[in-house]
Amino acid sequence: MTTTATSQTDGATRRPSDKVHLTPEQLRAFGEELDAIRQRIVDDLGEADAAYIRKILKIQRGFEVAGRALFYLPPAWPLAVGALSISKILDNMEIGHNVMHGQYDWMGDPGLSSRMFDWDTVCPSSQWKYSHNYIHHTFTNILGKDRDIGYGILRMDEDQAWKPYYLGNPVYAFLLMVLFEWGVALHDLEVENIVAGKRSLDDNLPLYPGLLRKIRNQALKDYLLFPALTGPLFPMTLAGNAVANLVRNIWAFNIIFCGHFPAGVETFTEEECLDEEGPDGPRESRGHWYYRQVLGSANITGGPLFHIMSGNLSHQIEHHLFPDLPAKRYPQIAPEIRDLCDRYGLPYNTGPLHKQVGSVVAKICRLALPGRRSRGGDQVAPSAEREAA
């Protein structure tokens, strides 16, 4: 079964009950095996991990300085844009996203601390950490809880009720791609919840100062100061900075949309996640949380350079299992995770970039049209690709 078989899933074959189910004992054992893997990596963290992230940092800053400098040489304009794009991609993904997850907090370096780091986008790090680290990573793919399902503007799951607004799904997705950093920045304002009456405009008041300051700083740097420093080349530099931001937007959007939206990725209802009794009523067990992360994420295959440029979000499954482990470790443990999934009969959704993107695009277009999952579909398991990475 491959992800190219999106037409099979068309409309509607799956519903929550079609997921591979694990017994409570299996979930516990599954969780314990993952805890053990995590512990092994934590114990092994050290100089090599520190040296790696510092090297990436140095490379990123190198590209940034080179990019800014090359704008003084008009014929090198494409090189300047390229260097600056690489800088922004590295800054946002392999460095920013991962550092802000606390992956390097153990180093005790304020420059690599999740509490101090801010990234080269218009989204303030503090606001992103709430919506991403907390909401998205805790409630991954739980409908109604995880605001990353469609980001409040797209229909990305059959169980989101269709309305005529969603006819524009592909258009909204395209705009979100082009304006991705702005989408990420405005994500925390939860506009869809304000429209739905679940959030008041006043709730956003504390967010505005930080957001506006960050937007001002980013715009000042990219669209005024650096262009002005190149004197008569102002328009060229301005355009170059805008293109670099655009390149980063498109790249980040594509990588991130492959993380949770390819065909075969499961969503969950709040009720089905409450699999054990806690002191304060039903709650989700750690084993089920791990299980949900595996079923709710998808990987992208590729070479080492691709993994670095994707911030190792090409290992979205490993990232969602262990969001606070240094991302460089994900490729290292991926074979083990895959083997573990095989043993428990869980799908391990992976495929090359073009397939995963194709699958996401197909879903965006398909869900523009009405249609819920039909009940009693005949598809047995999630349509995960099982071919070798």
Added chain:
Amino acid sequence: MYTESASVDEEDHPPMSIAATLLRSRAVAALTSPHGVDRYLELVNPLWAANEVRARVVSVHRETSGEHPVGTVVLQPTSTWRGHRAGQYVQVGVELPGGRRVTRCFSISSAASMPGEQITLTIRSNAAVRGERSVSRFLVEEAGPGTIVHLGQAEGRFVLDESPATPTNNHLLFITGGSGITPAMSILRTLLRDGYDGRAGRKVTFVHYARSGEDQIFAEELARIAADDNDVTVHLRHDSVFSEFELRRLAPEYERLDTWACGPAPMMALVRESFGDSPRLRTEMFKLGGEASGTAEGQVAFTSSALEAPNTGATLLEQAEAAGLTPEFGCRMGICFSCTARKTSGTVRNVLTGEESDLPDEDVRVCVSTPVGDCAVDL
């Protein structure tokens, strides 16, 4: 001539004056946003900084030998160092093998410094606690010329707190034990350096307790100070403990003297007892690693809220909430770092890994940290 002397240290300082002003300007801050100019400078030369303070170890020499030797580390800070007042301490961060930077506070032993001037730290090399590598051991026994360390600015109020414009000639008393001598030494050195004709210009009584003659820090210098005609009386005590009886003999009416005391906790308890509630006594404590006890023993202090409660063995977050606080939190399972708070003292156990940590001033995720014995957290 001046330019020559300036060029000697060129490597160690960022380009001075105009460049430094430029680097600290708002324009450069805007251009290097959001990371800040120091994040770029450090990649070129670790001793280039516009705002942060770092220092290069110039030399390390031993004051005492033995199992826990004491060493003096001479540091050349970046020009961002604002100087210190005698008696102050500084946070020192070192990169220990294993990629971890650990920060500890040490008193400065050299006389008061001006911005950018060299300082010395005099440190006893303590054993590693539970496999955690020791910063003091690293600085005394492993660091050498060229090692880079991270500094804060000088802090602390254990200083000669009188205005330089209106100095007095009050009799001063110093009572120190072990490596607690360092801040007092800084004050004494400053008095002798800045005083007229090498004299302190006022009566100074300097009482120090060391475990033995071999453990005596600054032995030669103190002998010289004791021998000179400089208004300073030095009393070194070996193999004996502090007593009020002896203090009264050395300094009758000591309660009325401006006093600075620094030493290990048992000695400090005795000193405090002798002085009652005299406002003239200034003290500085060492931070010693908390004694690890059972899981539900001791007190948990929430320092920002000035609350304290008996440790129930639950996570710090749960205990804070039980105490009526509403700390920020997110996932409550250790992944999102929303709840990260500063633990100022005590030991915590990570419930996910079972790992225990007793580092002071450490950021912990309170949702997955349980206190082991006494613990203080900034909530």
